Amino acid sequence: MEPAPTRLPGPGAPTPHTEPGEPSEERKFRVLVGVTGSVAALKLPLLVSGLLEVPGLEVAVVTTERAKHFYSPRDIAVTLYSDADEWEMWKQRSDPVLHIELRRWADLMLVAPLDANTLGKVASGLCDNLLTCVIRAWDRSKPLLFCPAMNTAMWEHPITAQQVDQLKAFGYIEIPCVAKKLVCGDQGLGAMAEVETIVDKVREILSQLGGSQHS
Ligand code: PCO
16 A cells, blocks of 8 residues: 555644554545535535444545535535645645545545546546546556436436446446436436445445555
């Protein structure tokens, strides 16, 4: 595992102090949540608090600009990164590049919800914002989970299955969408999996990887 960058996830946060020879505090398993502009981003506060209830997890969020429409940052108890942070952090050659720092920092990435637009970008390798840059640079030896969420007509378009299959071919894990009455009134597949299902899947992966034994 690569060393932890000292400034992440809270810019300027102090690193825990340990005396030489003293065992360092066991480090937590780091989950980076990516959130995109589907109405299911309404559930971000619930998702973050669900993840924080899992013992041994540390959580940070990367948001797209469109996703910001659906939640209030005041309801998110963890560090939230967006595109402006990438550009504010980098001023000169020696400065950290945020999307690379984040892909190093995270042990697992969870994209929830993954909207139709970002699904298309990720399937074809486009990276025009902080979130898609983290995914484009993702270390595929670490798990990446994605939770599609979109209107039923979009979900049923044949391009969607092709793109989901492409992500699975990269080794990413789909947490399938479910059928319900969507916010736009349509009834059918396309709703993001329940938060409980998503948190359970993270727990399952965590236990497969041997708990929070990350140092
Ligand atoms: C509707 N689009 C959507 C996107 C997916 N919807 C969902 C659920 C939420 C409520 O349970 C919003 C999480 O319906 O994931 O609704 C029209 S374009």
